[in-house]
Structure formats: structure tokens, C-alpha cells
Amino acid sequence: MSSRDPAPTVSADEGVPAAAGEPSSAAPVEPAPVDVPAPPEPHRSRAAARTWALPVGVGVLVAALFTLYSLAQWRAYVVKSWDLGIFTQLAQRYAALEAPVVHIKGPEYNLLGDHFHPLLVLLGPVYAAFPDAFTLLVVQNVLFGVAAAVVTWAAVPLLGRVVGALVGVAFGLSWGLQHAVDAQFHEIAFAVPLLAISLAAALRERWRTAAVAAALLVLVKEDLGLTTAVLGVVLAWRARRPALLWLTAWGVGGFLVATRVVLPLLNPDGEWAYGSRLDLVAALSDPVGLYDPAKGYTLWLLVVVTGAIALRSPFVLVAGPTLAWRFLSEESGYWAPTWHYSAVLLPVAYLAMLDGIDRARRGRVRWLRRYSRYAPVVGLTASLMLLPQLPLWQLTNPGLHFAGLRAQAARDAMAVVPDGAVVETDVGLMSYLVGRTDVYYLGNDNPVPEYLLIDRQGGGVPQEWGDVLQVAQILHPGVPFEVLHARDGYEVARPLED
Known part of the structure; x- marks a missing residue:
């Protein structure tokens, strides 16, 4: 018998005598079909659970550590800026199915005229379930x-479970994300996982997932349309699918519609508010002047935490638009690695590192193939050495960094303001009031509030403005106010009744 011949089969009727009256030479009766169970296959859900168990564990660890940090900030009444209050008021409006009119930004100010971030509508249902500014901090940490x-999911098949998990943790606790958590909530929280998903899917050649995630970036912030445009080129080249260049058209189109139509239409001044901060002609006219140590340090951090092998990957091009608008701007606050501006760069850097390792292993350059074995260790070592300089390190001495010496005074001041009141305030307690009152920022031209609350020590009110009554006269000349509370720098006043 040939090895290719089928194995002999036994009829189900074999050995059964023919019925009476049937000739023995009759053709054999076709056997009735017999259900033979198929060999057991691995259960897909169990396989998926095993695949994602380690990545999910890393994600939970990162989210938990960041939430612990946010909680320490919150309880110590540490507020970095007015942004948390602004986005909380936006979430409040979306939860009520209203337009995102944010009084903190300005009276009747539609926040879609400040930045183009329609994807933030997703905050509405979450805020409706948990109506508090702290909710937004948790959302960012989870993202x-x-x-x-x-x-981690992208790193484990390439580097193994241990090193892959360590790379995932290093990314999760990287300098860009830590500074973003320290600066509290911003819209780019949604861009970080979308970039990670898009580039990780590209590594696994899951082009549809990569394209969808990249396309959603346009809805996070107007400048990310240009990031999507670059992603379209990178994905089309990587997949050898020119059709993916639709992403480039989508990104450029989204950027132009946002900056030329939507933002000027909804902005009170009829313009893209941040367009004037980028003077490309002036910047390029003095190339030497483009260099600044803060810019160099930001770039150095991106290189060192990836062991420099990220430069081997075309994924690094995706960071180009963000670096360009930051470094070409005259706003020096954009140049340094602090605040939230670098958060979108870190998923690009780490996925480029993984891609660079993979490309180096399959490349022809011998020394690069050898170095690809050690590049993760170089990046992990650099990440470890940076930790004491980063915000999360403050948790090692919470008594020093989160003492909350004026916490009781803050609670007493807020207790004077009833729920639902119209309150004008500075940055100090804005985020704590916004969930239960209608908050206006005292730096704008506001209507006369029902309550005026200032933090003379940390709220940002100029010292020369004086106490709460003097501030009231500066903001609302001719309207008499009376002091209701004053303790440890927190002062509350209200207009006198006629």
C-alpha cells in the first residue's frame, strides 16, 4: 500500500447478515453516517486570556500607581493649572447632553473653539456615573x-515574557507619561493608547486595526491630524498597500477643517487661537536660533530610553509633527520634557524601539544584530536611572511632597459656598468646586458672582491685588462685597444684598 493511499475503512454494517430474500451478491449497503467527534482544538478565549494576562497585569499596575499618585495630589490640594477644571466642566456638559460651554475658559465659551477634541464626548457617560473632577484623573490613568x-502585548513575542513585561512597565512609567499625570488631565490622554494600538497593530500586520486607531487621532486634537497623515504614509509603505494613503488625506483634511473652519467658527475671536504661536518663516530664518538646551534634553530622553535603536525604525517619523510644532514655537514651555506635551511621543518611541530591534535582528549589519540583544537592557537601565527625577518618586516621601498642610482650611472655605452657586475663583480650589457649582475663572470678564473665593498663597492671584475685598473691587468695580471666611490664605466673599 502506498503511503498516500487512504487507510482501509470498516463498514458500519460489516458482519451483519443479509436480510431474508436478499441475494448475498447484492451491492454493499452504504453505511449510515456516523458522527465522529473532531479532535479538540485550543479554546480561543482561553488562548486570548493567556496572551493578555501579562499585558493586562502590567496595565493594571501602571494605572494603579498613577491613581495612587493622583490621589495623593488630590488630598493635598495640589492643583497644577486650570485645565482640570476646564475639562471637568466640559465633561459635565456632555453628561447633561449639552454643548461644551465652559465658563472657566470664558463666559459662554464653547470649548470646541479652543481645541478640536470631539472624542472627549466619551467623558460624558463616565462623568454622569461618577460626577467629580477626580474621575478625569482616573480616566487618564486607566488610558x-x-x-x-x-x-507589553507587542513586546512579549519579540523579547520574551520577562523583558517584554519590563519594557511595558518602563513605557507605562516613562518620563512623558509621568509628567502628564503630574500635570493632571488633558485631552491627549486619549491619543496615547490610540498611538500605541496603531503602531502595535502595524508590528503584527493588523492593518485594519492600525488604520482605525490612527484615524481616530484626528478627533483628539487638531495637530494630531498631521500625525495621522504621517502614520498613513508609514503604514502604506510598511504594508505595501497604497490604499492606506487615505489616512494621509484624512489627517490633512481633518487638520485643515479643524483649524480653518471649526475652530474659527466657534472661537470668540474668530480664529485658531494657537495658530499665532507658530511662525514657521521666522523660525526657519534663523536656524541656529532653533537650538535650545531644553529641546536637546527632550530629544536625548527619547533616544536614551529606547537604547537609541528606535532610530532604526521608520516609526520615529510619526513623532515629527509633534516635535515640529513644539520646537518651532516661540513658547518656551513647549520645549522641555515637562507637562503633558511629550506623552504622545512615548508610544511612538517605544514601538519604534521594538520595530528597530526586529529590523536589526533580520538585517545584514552584524554589529547592529548583536546590539539588538542588548538595546532593551540599555533602555531599561536608562529608565531606571531616571526614576528618582520623576514625579512618581514623590510617593517615596509623601509626608514631604503631599503634606496637605492647608487641607482643613480648604475644606472650610469650600463649605461656605453652597451647591449650585455661581462662584468666581482662581486655580486654587477650582477643580474641587466645579463638580457642584457653576465656576467662573477670575481672570476673565465675568458677571458678578454669588461668591468670590481666592487662594492668596497658591491660587495664582497677583499678590499686589490684596485681599478678597480688594480683588472684588478690581474685578467688579462699584459692587460692595462682604467677607464670609478667611483662613490660611483662603478667603471667601459675596456681594452685599441691596
């Missing part, structure tokens, strides 16, 4: 945890 899980 960063999701990104860390995705990076």
Missing part, C-alpha cells in the same frame, strides 16, 4: 494603563 498593556 495610560491601556497603552502600557498594548506595548
